[in-house]
Amino acid sequence: GENVEQHPSTLSVQEGDSAVIKCTYSDSASNYFPWYKQELGKRPQLIIDIRSNVGEKKDQRIAVTLNKTAKHFSLHITETQPEDSAVYFCAASKSGYSTLTFGKGTMLLVSP
Amino acid sequence: DAEITQSPRHKITETGRQVTLACHQTWNHNNMFWYRQDLGHGLRLIHYSYGVQDTNKGEVSDGYSVSRSNTEDLPLTLESAASSQTSVYFCASSVGALDTQYFGPGTRLTVL
Numbered sequence: 001g002e003n004v005e006q007h008p009s010t011l012s013v014q015e016g017d018s019a020v021i022k023c024t025y026s027d028s029a030s031n032y033f034p035w036y037k038q039e040l041g042k043r044p045q046l047i048i049d050i051r052s053n054v055g056e057k058k059d060q061r062i063a064v065t066l067n068k069t070a071k072h073f074s075l076h077i078t079e080t081q082p083e084d085s086a087v088y089f090c091a092a093s094k095s096g097y098s099t100l101t102f103g104k105g106t107m108l109l110v111s112p
Numbered sequence: 113d114a115e116i117t118q119s120p121r122h123k124i125t126e127t128g129r130q131v132t133l134a135c136h137q138t139w140n141h142n143n144m145f146w147y148r149q150d151l152g153h154g155l156r157l158i159h160y161s162y163g164v165q166d167t168n169k170g171e172v173s174d175g176y177s178v179s180r181s182n183t184e185d186l187p188l189t190l191e192s193a194a195s196s197q198t199s200v201y202f203c204a205s206s207v208g209a210l211d212t213q214y215f216g217p218g219t220r221l222t223v224l
Binding site: 096 | 155157171202215
């Protein structure tokens, strides 16, 4: 089955800096890659996703890039703010399947 | 507004007891999922359902069961609770494959 590796497990940045979280996947048939944000004590919520027919997608300060050849994808957050502090999960899935395989998460701490 | 709810939000039980966690969604989503979340393991899929009368095992299904008698509900049953099942449990739903999964608020289960 699919295996998703996520790095780093923790990331500390200063407010205004950029943050990058990287994930690799094992199943070359995977073609859907969502990112979820989970604030402390809250439920995971989708923040951005990308499908394999595009290489990059942006939404304001958040962007995701996908390299299908290398089987990795990354989340980029620019101009970080304290409210970006949370655990971020990457995931992978493929056509015909509704299940997601999640990475183990990255705890992002943005210091003022 | 449509939503997904879980009950109870907190539960303490004893080893060997049967426990049922409820999940209810009002979006009329076909797909429903149960995950457990533990430190260092991220979100792991327990069981999932693609529709009424359909259930499937996930990555960590041993000791758990589900049933789907209608579109709105997917209760999760721990047949004989074990201390290793102490965790936070999230229910989620989605319209179909490669669609956003919406998570419930979670249930914190402690097995003593």
